[in-house]
Amino acid sequence: MSAGGIKPARPFPAAARDTLGNAQMRRNLRHATTTIREKRQRAVDELPNWEALRDEAAALKDHVMAHLSEYLLELEASVQARGGQVHWARTAQEARSIVAALAQRHGAQEVIKVKSISTDEIELNAGLAAHGIHAIETDLAELIVQLAEDQPSHILVPAIHRNRAEIRELFQRKLGAELLTDDPKALADAARTYLREKFLSTTVAVSGANFAVAETGTVCVVESEGNGRMCLTMPDVLISVMGIEKVLPTWQDLAVFLRVLPRSSTAERMNPYTSFWSGVTPGDGPQEFHLVLLDNGRTDVLADDVGRQTLRCIRCSACLNVCPVYERTGGHAYGSVYPGPIGAILTPQLLQLEDENANTLPWASSLCGACYDACPVKINIPEVLLYLRGQISDAQPPSVQAAAFKVAAWVMSEPHRFEGAIKLARTGQGPLVKHGAIHALPGLLAGWTASRDLPAFPRQTFREWWRQRPAAQEHGPDRPEDTSETAGNAWEPL
Amino acid sequence: MKIDLFITCLNDAMFPRTGEATARLLERLGHEVRFNERQTCCGQMHFNSGYQHDALRLVRHFVDTFRDADVVVAPSGSCVGMVRDLYPRAAEWAHDDALLAEVQALTPRVFELSEFLVHHQGLEDVGAYYPHRVTYHQTCHAMRVLRVGDAPLRLLQRVRGLNLVALPAVDQCCGFGGTFSVKNPETSTAMLADKVQHVMSTNAEACTAGDNSCLMHIGGGLSRLQSGTRTVHLAEILASTEHEVFA
Ligand code: SF4
Numbered sequence: 001m002s003a004g005g006i007k008p009a010r011p012f013p014a015a016a017r018d019t020l021g022n023a024q025m026r027r028n029l030r031h032a033t034t035t036i037r038e039k040r041q042r043a044v045d046e047l048p049n050w051e052a053l054r055d056e057a058a059a060l061k062d063h064v065m066a067h068l069s070e071y072l073l074e075l076e077a078s079v080q081a082r083g084g085q086v087h088w089a090r091t092a093q094e095a096r097s098i099v100a101a102l103a104q105r106h107g108a109q110e111v112i113k114v115k116s117i118s119t120d121e122i123e124l125n126a127g128l129a130a131h132g133i134h135a136i137e138t139d140l141a142e143l144i145v146q147l148a149e150d151q152p153s154h155i156l157v158p159a160i161h162r163n164r165a166e167i168r169e170l171f172q173r174k175l176g177a178e179l180l181t182d183d184p185k186a187l188a189d190a191a192r193t194y195l196r197e198k199f200l201s202t203t204v205a206v207s208g209a210n211f212a213v214a215e216t217g218t219v220c221v222v223e224s225e226g227n228g229r230m231c232l233t234m235p236d237v238l239i240s241v242m243g244i245e246k247v248l249p250t251w252q253d254l255a256v257f258l259r260v261l262p263r264s265s266t267a268e269r270m271n272p273y274t275s276f277w278s279g280v281t282p283g284d285g286p287q288e289f290h291l292v293l294l295d296n297g298r299t300d301v302l303a304d305d306v307g308r309q310t311l312r313c314i315r316c317s318a319c320l321n322v323c324p325v326y327e328r329t330g331g332h333a334y335g336s337v338y339p340g341p342i343g344a345i346l347t348p349q350l351l352q353l354e355d356e357n358a359n360t361l362p363w364a365s366s367l368c369g370a371c372y373d374a375c376p377v378k379i380n381i382p383e384v385l386l387y388l389r390g391q392i393s394d395a396q397p398p399s400v401q402a403a404a405f406k407v408a409a410w411v412m413s414e415p416h417r418f419e420g421a422i423k424l425a426r427t428g429q430g431p432l433v434k435h436g437a438i439h440a441l442p443g444l445l446a447g448w449t450a451s452r453d454l455p456a457f458p459r460q461t462f463r464e465w466w467r468q469r470p471a472a473q474e475h476g477p478d479r480p481e482d483t484s485e486t487a488g489n490a491w492e493p494l
Numbered sequence: 495m496k497i498d499l500f501i502t503c504l505n506d507a508m509f510p511r512t513g514e515a516t517a518r519l520l521e522r523l524g525h526e527v528r529f530n531e532r533q534t535c536c537g538q539m540h541f542n543s544g545y546q547h548d549a550l551r552l553v554r555h556f557v558d559t560f561r562d563a564d565v566v567v568a569p570s571g572s573c574v575g576m577v578r579d580l581y582p583r584a585a586e587w588a589h590d591d592a593l594l595a596e597v598q599a600l601t602p603r604v605f606e607l608s609e610f611l612v613h614h615q616g617l618e619d620v621g622a623y624y625p626h627r628v629t630y631h632q633t634c635h636a637m638r639v640l641r642v643g644d645a646p647l648r649l650l651q652r653v654r655g656l657n658l659v660a661l662p663a664v665d666q667c668c669g670f671g672g673t674f675s676v677k678n679p680e681t682s683t684a685m686l687a688d689k690v691q692h693v694m695s696t697n698a699e700a701c702t703a704g705d706n707s708c709l710m711h712i713g714g715g716l717s718r719l720q721s722g723t724r725t726v727h728l729a730e731i732l733a734s735t736e737h738e739v740f741a
């Protein structure tokens with residue numbers, strides 16, 4: 001089942017421990033992210049006005065967020081005017097029921113799906129299964145994940161953690177395909193044979209949406225394989241589930257996003273398939289169109305001055321591909337269909353900072369800032385991470401750690417207290433120091449020394465040295481007294 | 495020029511030699527160097543760990559200490575990043591407009607050492623001598639928050655005797671991240687392992703950077719592997735001359 005929802009089953013550090021131990025997955029991920037990273041950089045460097053485009057995209061999204069209800073109402077009216085129907089879903093549960101009821105009304109036992117992360121977010125596949133309806137993923141990577149009964153691990157490439165040999169084995173077992181090689185073409189052909197029959201025989205399709213244009217009621221999906229276009233045009237009924245933040249005011253606004261999205265996500269100048277549809281057209285394409293507008297926590301995010309920028313996200317996945325934490329832990333460690341840096345800020349916010357496991361995600365970052373640099377809509381992810389850390393800590397009951405930081409702030413806000421603390425530590429470290437370094441620490445800091453040494457406190461602090469200088473402006477001819485504790489450690493001068 | 499040193503809590507307590515080097519280097523370049531003993535810590539550790547109210551106490555203390563300084567120079571990209579990039583956030587999130595105004599008045603005068611030398615002073619050759627094979631690690635905050643660019647490299651290229659070797663994947667984080675290294679130790683270690691491999695692949699005698707926090711992390715990994723490669727702060731290389739060896 002590929003629809004995993006957004007509630008992590010475990011805290012990030014525990015989940016990461018498992019995935020870090022999977023060497024094959026780490027190799028697959030490193031290979032995939034390194035390749036796409038380099039390609040993206042080339043695609044971006046090609047555009048002389050990249051920074052201006054980012055600014056424009058961010059400003060447009062901010063404008064939409066500031067007037068979201070107006071544009072959504074306009075979108076609703078436009079869709080209806082063109083013969084489509086609009087449904088408002090406050091929660092994932094409501095959205096699932098709406099889609100299930102529509103499919104049931106048409107007596108569908110199977111629906112075909114265009115790759116869509118919003119339907120993964122609401123666990124639509126499981127929701128439909130509960131009504132006896134089988135959802136068939138038609139995107140190659142989503143299909144792999146679905147057949148493997150796995151979870152997606154990347155927004156754009158849900159099966160990024162798997163390699164060709166694994167996929168070949170899966171297709172042989174699940175699709176009964178006879179595959180002599182794990183050549184990509186052979187794998188794609190096997191999937192195509194299976195899917196073609198489904199496209200021709202299924203009457204209801206479900207999609208997500210990359211964008212929707214308020215003025216014309218047009219919905220847009222971009223994709224690479226053409227499976228999306230099949231789903232969007234062949235069935236009688238089309239149901240599109242879309243997060244409310246995806247609306248854009250005018251057709252012209254698309255121009256900015258269709259330039260920044262492909263370069264950021266697949267490192268292409270233009271993606272192979274861009275499909276638009278507006279309501280229904282008699283005799284052409286689906287004769288019934290439903291647009292489900294999904295909130296599921298988004299209006300709460302919108303209400304927060306700092307967190308709001310998260311809703312600019314166009315799900316390009318550039319931030320995942322540059323993230324050193326994602327590269328090591330993989331998407332599953334984030335426990336949500338939104339992995340990586342964007343997941344670390346979006347998931348806890350969608351859950352209103354009430355989910356204990358999701359609340360560990362803002363700490364799943366070394367704050368290196370690579371995500372912010374890569375983001376085409378300039379979401380300051382490090383800033384939001386820090387902000388959320390503060391919000392979450394504030395709401396937590398007093399802890400040993402919180403008390404320690406309080407004491408530390410008190411100590412460090414006065415120089416003499418700070419100095420006293422260093423002297424104390426210098427004396428206290430005695431038994432821990434071996435050859436000028438500390439190799440094992442107790443308690444909270446044990447995690448550090450499991451793999452790293454720590455230098456010992458030297459005999460003299462900087463301020464002690466400063467005080468004993470003959471005169472601040474006199475350059476002594478000799479080096480001042482050596483302040484290092486012992487010889488033979490990594491922190492000893494050359 | 496009158497320069498106020500900001501020696502940062504980690505440098506003061508653990509790496510005093512870096513502070514000494516910074517002081518002596520700036521004096522050698524003809525500046526009047528002062529050290530205001532009221533200074534303590536920029537509050538980054540608190541702020542980044544989610545204790546933003548506690549951090550505010552240190553933000554206010556920093557502003558009080560350096561309010562009257564002409565120029566503040568620190569041998570730490572990450573602490574200067576905290577001051578320049580996050581002090582305004584800290585004040586905003588606390589809805590403290592008075593503090594915000596003070597912060598905005600002070601931050602344009604706070605510099606990281608290499609950006610001060612290259613971008614502010616237009617200097618590349620600081621008269622240093624350091625006859626060793628050295629590789630340079632670009633720390634994330636210097637690179638992405640302060641945008642120091644190639645300032646440290648330009649300084650290193652002009653150090654006599656120094657053999658500068660490129661570090662593979664130089665723009666990759668070492669995995670320190672303050673409390674990240676303790677809260678997510680396995681992930682941090684996985685990042686460090688790659689960094690240490692890259693450093694070792696250069697066969698450098700020393701790995702340098704503008705931040706002792708990152709160097710402490712990388713050095714911790716190198717030390718555990720008994721690699722023989724040392725870590726040394728950029729300031730110590732720049733302060734070294736034929737007569738006075740700092741690093
Ligand atoms: S946060 Fe930015 S980089 Fe990450 S997926 Fe969203 S738009 Fe792309």
